[in-house]
Amino acid sequence: MITNFAEWEESIPELIKADSLWNLKVYRLALFLADIAWYDVTRLVQERQTVSLADQLYRAIGSISANIAEGYSRGTGKDRARFYEYALGSAREGRDWYFKARYVLSDTVFSHRLSLLTNIIRLLLTMIPEQRGKIIREPQAKYHLDNLVDLSSDEVQLEILLQTVPLPNLHLS
Known part of the structure; x- marks a missing residue:
C-alpha cells in the first residue's frame, strides 16, 4: 500500500526511471x-451508484501521464504541446470526477487528490506555452490550496502533499 511519494518512487522499476521522461516532474506526479x-x-x-464514475475517473487520471509520455516523445514543440494539452484536459476532467466522487471518498482523500491535480494542472499550464513558444490561449489563473496559498510561489505545499497520502477505507470482504 502506498503511503507517500518517496516510498512509491523507490518501487518504480529502474528501466522506467532510466528513461529521460522520468525527469519531468509533472510526469512523475501524474x-x-x-x-x-x-x-x-x-x-x-463498491457503491452501485459510483461504478461508472470510477471507470470515468480512472480513464481520465490514467490519460494524464499517458499523454505526457506521448507528447514528450514527439519531435516538435507544437506536437508536444498538443499532447500536453490533452493531459491538461484529462487533469481537469479527473478533477471534475473527483468532485463528483467526494460523497463516497473521505474529505481528506478528496482534498488531497484535488490539491495534487491542481499542482499537475499548474505545471502543465507552464509547459504548454513553453512548447508552443507563445502564451496559452486562456486567461492566466491563480490556483490556490485551501483558498490561502498561491501555488505559484509555494513548493512546500506540494512536498507536504507528497509525504502523507490518504487512502479511502476499502470495505473488502
Whole structure:
C-alpha cells in the first residue's frame, strides 16, 4: 500500500526511471496519482451508484501521464504541446470526477487528490506555452490550496502533499 511519494518512487522499476521522461516532474506526479487513484476507484466500485464514475475517473487520471509520455516523445514543440494539452484536459476532467466522487471518498482523500491535480494542472499550464513558444490561449489563473496559498510561489505545499497520502477505507470482504 502506498503511503507517500518517496516510498512509491523507490518501487518504480529502474528501466522506467532510466528513461529521460522520468525527469519531468509533472510526469512523475501524474503517474503517482494514477497509482493512488487505483485505491480510490476500488472504493468507488463498491457503491452501485459510483461504478461508472470510477471507470470515468480512472480513464481520465490514467490519460494524464499517458499523454505526457506521448507528447514528450514527439519531435516538435507544437506536437508536444498538443499532447500536453490533452493531459491538461484529462487533469481537469479527473478533477471534475473527483468532485463528483467526494460523497463516497473521505474529505481528506478528496482534498488531497484535488490539491495534487491542481499542482499537475499548474505545471502543465507552464509547459504548454513553453512548447508552443507563445502564451496559452486562456486567461492566466491563480490556483490556490485551501483558498490561502498561491501555488505559484509555494513548493512546500506540494512536498507536504507528497509525504502523507490518504487512502479511502476499502470495505473488502
